[in-house]
Amino acid sequence: MTVRTRVAPSPTGDPHVGTAYIALFNMCFARAHGGQFLLRIEDTDQVRSTPESEQAILDSLKWLGLNWDEGPDVGGDHGPYRQSERMDIYGKYAQQLVDEGKAFICYRTAAELDQLREARREAGNSNALKPSDLQLPKDEVAKRSAAGEPYVIRMRVPEEEGACAVDDMLRGIIELDWGMVDAQILLKSDGMPTYHLANVVDDHLMGITHVIRGEEWINSAPKHKLLYEYFGWQMPQLCHLPLLRNPDKSKLSKRKNPTSILYYQRMGFLPEALLNYLGRMGWSMPDESEKFTRQQMIENFDIQRVSLGGPIFDVEKLSWLNGMWIREDLDEQALAQRLIDWAYNEANLMKVLPHAKKRMETLSDFAPLAGFLVSGALPISEESFASVKGERDEVVKGLQFALWRMEVLQQWHRDNIWNELKALADATGVKVKDFLAPIFVAIAGTSASFSVVDSMEMLGPDMSRARLRHAINVLGGVSKKAMKRLEKEYQGL
Numbered sequence: 001m002t003v004r005t006r007v008a009p010s011p012t013g014d015p016h017v018g019t020a021y022i023a024l025f026n027m028c029f030a031r032a033h034g035g036q037f038l039l040r041i042e043d044t045d046q047v048r049s050t051p052e053s054e055q056a057i058l059d060s061l062k063w064l065g066l067n068w069d070e071g072p073d074v075g076g077d078h079g080p081y082r083q084s085e086r087m088d089i090y091g092k093y094a095q096q097l098v099d100e101g102k103a104f105i106c107y108r109t110a111a112e113l114d115q116l117r118e119a120r121r122e123a124g125n126s127n128a129l130k131p132s133d134l135q136l137p138k139d140e141v142a143k144r145s146a147a148g149e150p151y152v153i154r155m156r157v158p159e160e161e162g163a164c165a166v167d168d169m170l171r172g173i174i175e176l177d178w179g180m181v182d183a184q185i186l187l188k189s190d191g192m193p194t195y196h197l198a199n200v201v202d203d204h205l206m207g208i209t210h211v212i213r214g215e216e217w218i219n220s221a222p223k224h225k226l227l228y229e230y231f232g233w234q235m236p237q238l239c240h241l242p243l244l245r246n247p248d249k250s251k252l253s254k255r256k257n258p259t260s261i262l263y264y265q266r267m268g269f270l271p272e273a274l275l276n277y278l279g280r281m282g283w284s285m286p287d288e289s290e291k292f293t294r295q296q297m298i299e300n301f302d303i304q305r306v307s308l309g310g311p312i313f314d315v316e317k318l319s320w321l322n323g324m325w326i327r328e329d330l331d332e333q334a335l336a337q338r339l340i341d342w343a344y345n346e347a348n349l350m351k352v353l354p355h356a357k358k359r360m361e362t363l364s365d366f367a368p369l370a371g372f373l374v375s376g377a378l379p380i381s382e383e384s385f386a387s388v389k390g391e392r393d394e395v396v397k398g399l400q401f402a403l404w405r406m407e408v409l410q411q412w413h414r415d416n417i418w419n420e421l422k423a424l425a426d427a428t429g430v431k432v433k434d435f436l437a438p439i440f441v442a443i444a445g446t447s448a449s450f451s452v453v454d455s456m457e458m459l460g461p462d463m464s465r466a467r468l469r470h471a472i473n474v475l476g477g478v479s480k481k482a483m484k485r486l487e488k489e490y491q492g493l
Contacts, residue, residue, distance in 0.1 A: 003035030004209050007061075007068075008199070010042045011053035014260035014462055015060040017313065018214065018244055018252065021278045023066045025241060025303075026212045028279075032301040035209075039071035040202060041082045044192045049084070050410045060261035064271045065294055070206075078206040083198050090193035093201050093231070094153045094186050102230045103186055106134050107144040107151045128182035130159050150189035155196075157181050157226065164222035169210075169239035170306055176222050184223050196220060200227045208236050212303075215240040239303060242282050245310040252313050254407075255469070263462035264318075267376050268342055272329070273322040281311035291324055343374045351458050355450040369449070373458055377470050378445040385475065387447060388437045390430075393482075395438045396475050398430065400486055401493075402439055403468040406461065414457040421453070427493040442471030 005026040009019045023039075030037040039061070043049035058073055070076025080086055097103035108116070116134070117127045134154065136144075144151075163175040186197040193201075203211060218240050228235040244252040252259060258267075264274050272293065279297045280290065283306050292300075330338060356369045372378060388395055405420045425435035440447040443455050443464060456464040472478065478486065 001209060002207075003030050003033040004038065004207050005030045005035065005212055006038040006040055006203070006206065006208050008040040008042045008202075009057050010045060010048075011050060011057055012045055012048040013053060014262060015053075015057045016259050017261055017264070017274075017278065018259070019057065020061060020064055020066065020261055020275075021244060021281055022213060022241065023061055024064075024275060024278050024297075025283070025306075026210075027066055027068075028298050028301040029210060029212060029303055031298045036069040037067075038076070038078075038206060038208070039068040039081065040206070041072055041084075042195065042198065043082055043084045044195075044198060046084065046192065052410060052412075056262060060265065063265060064261070064275050066275075083193070083202065086198075086202070087191065087193075089205070090187065090198055090201060091191065094193070094197060097155065097186070097230060098153060100230070101156070103153050103155045104131060104134075104183075105141075105151050106154045106183075106185075107136060107141060107149055108134055126180050128180050131156050131183050132159055134183060152185045152189050153187040154183040155186050155223065155227065155230075157183050157223070164225060166218075166221040166225060166238065168218075168221075169237055169303060170308060171240065174218065174221070176219065178222065180219070181222050196223050196227070200224055200231075200233075203236055204228075204231070204233045210239060211236045212239045212241060214243055216243060241306065242308050242310050244281060244313045247312055247314050249310060249312075254465075257313060257315060258462070258466050260462040260465075262460065263466055266460055266463045269318065269322050270325050270338070273325040274318065276325070277318045277321050281313065282307045282309070291321065291328075355454055359450065372444045372449070373455070375445075378442075378467065380441060380445055380471065380474055382475055384441050384445065385438055385471075388441065389434045392475055396472055396478060397486060397489075398424075398428070398435055399438055399442060399468055399472050399475070400478060401428065401490055403465060403472070404490055406456075406465055406468065409461070412457065412461045414451075414453045417453045417456050424493070438471065439468070442467050 007019065007023040007026050009015070027037045029035075039058075041054055041057075043054065054072075058071075061068075068074065070078060070081065072079075072081040083090075094103065098105065113129065116129055120127060120129070120133070131154070158178045158181070160178070162178050164178055164181070166174045166176060168174050184196050185194050187193055202208075221238060225235055246252055246256045248256070250256065254260070258264070261274075265271070275294055276292060279292065279294075285292055285296070285300055286305075326335065352370045352373060356366055359369055360366060382392075385395060390398075401424050402421060405424055406417070409416060409420055421436065421439070422432055425432040428435070436452055437447055440449060440452045443449075443452055443459065449455060459467070
């Protein structure tokens with residue numbers, strides 16, 4: 001048997017370090033067994049998926065040296081490798097399950113589903129809806145069908161009590177209660193598959209032998225096992241890796257830690273160091289060495305060396321390791337080239353010069369004007385916002401609203417940035433100049449800089465968002481109670 005693994009990110013936002021972590025372990029497992037590693041794009045969420053996000057995923061993983069044998073950009077014998085290009089496949093398999101009585105058409109509305117779940121709660125049952133809960137009288141089904149009402153296709157799941165035994169490579173046999181498993185939607189009303197159907201069908205057709213994924217998918221394993229049984233296919237071996245954690249042991253999140261791969265690239269971390277650090281997330285070399293290359297990890301890789309304790313992603317520890325790589329592996333010539341490739345190149349210079357030139361009287365003026373563009377976290381303090389109008393809470397609110405708006409902005413161009421920030425200022429009744437003032441400080445460290453939207457475009461989304469988060473924290477952050485209030489106010493804009 002040829003080992004085949006995959007990573008299957010969704011192009012709905014910034015490329016996440018968690019994606020790189022999962023990709024690394026899949027690649028190492030495949031390479032250690034002389035197998036193949038695939039990349040598949042799970043873009044069935046057509047509202048949130050973008051070509052820009054997909055390209056960012058490809059670029060960031062390649063930057064890290066995580067190269068795949070088959071994928072949307074390199075092709076292969078099992079394509080297409082974008083789920084949006086495989087829709088006819090999913091529809092065929094969903095209909096097969098309906099024809100065989102292993103799935104059913106469901107006309108239930110959202111309001112009806114809410115009522116059914118509430119009834120289950122009142123009866124002391126789980127929220128998991130079973131086929132019997134969802135069943136409509138035949139005449140009602142015929143009526144809704146004749147009216148052309150929307151429907152979904154759901155899988156049939158056991159109604160009775162009992163456990164589903166799932167074999168995990170790290171955990172052994174895991175028993176999961178069938179009572180907690182709902183009649184999962186397989187095909188949505190728009191014809192798009194859910195993750196569960198597409199994942200199973202694609203893994204089978206692409207010959208995936210080992211599914212190495214995050215432990216958040218453990219509870220979905222019974223649904224996937226049942227689908228493999230329904231289709232009569234052999235299920236890949238499952239391995240659920242522990243989730244990355246913040247230093248406070250909470251799940252890694254962008255609110256507490258930068259999570260975008262592009263952020264670390266923009267900050268000047270070496271790809272070798274970041275990959276090395278991700279390799280230490282729950283795994284260790286036989287000799288316990290902290291610094292190792294990708295090839296060394298592959299040569300010594302044993303999945304059983306993965307620890308189930310939640311690995312801590314600590315930026316300070318990453319910085320220490322990155323420093324080791326700079327000092328031990330780069331001579332002066334190599335370091336100079338890395339600096340040029342990273343920031344000090346003609347392409348980057350030509351982006352900055354049109355803005356800096358207007359404010360220069362001597363060449364020495366350039367560094368103070370543009371230095372913030374090649375800095376990491378700016379050395380700002382609460383005093384940096386002294387000239388900004390408004391009370392602290394109002395300033396924080398404006399920064400938080402701007403951050404939320406920038407987190408969902410998919411087309412990162414100055415005009416788009418300006419339009420969104422201008423709309424926020426208008427919606428909150430604040431003069432745009434006053435609304436932008438604290439954003440200036442957050443982005444450039446001062447309000448005496450060139451256009452903040454131009455600066456944000458040049459910094460890129462990841463660094464811009466990180467600086468907004470940093471500014472909010474510098475000003476004291478937002479309590480849980482205040483956050484709920486701000487979220488409600490923001491949603492009402």
